Amino acid sequence: MPLRLRDDVTLVATDYGAVLLDERAGRYFQLNPTGRVAAERLLAGGDTDDVVAAITAEYDVTEERAREDLTALVDQLRQAGLAGS
Known part of the structure; x- marks a missing residue:
């Protein structure tokens, strides 16, 4: 499950996730800590099994x-237009 953010979308870590x-749109989307782990792992090239293992651990x-x-x-x-494959 590859993930790549659009060039004008940035992931920023926070104390509560990311x-x-x-x-481009001037909007932001909040991720909880689990979502942060998932997004960071996928963006680093991890596959579904890697992400699931990290989350369950x-x-x-x-x-x-x-x-x-x-x-x-x-x-x-993807539906929000933030990422492609």
Whole structure:
């Protein structure tokens, strides 16, 4: 599940997760800590299994739930026009 942000979208870590800044639209999108882990891992070239393993190791969540949430996050980022494949 490759992920690449548009050139005018920046991921900025915060104390509460991360924020995606859309410079073109002047909007931002907040990610919770789990979303931050997922986005950072995918952007670094990790695949679905890598991200799911990182999330289940760090948070009290099942592998199935982590996969579902990861798919939903990537779909939402693409639908919002923040990311492509």
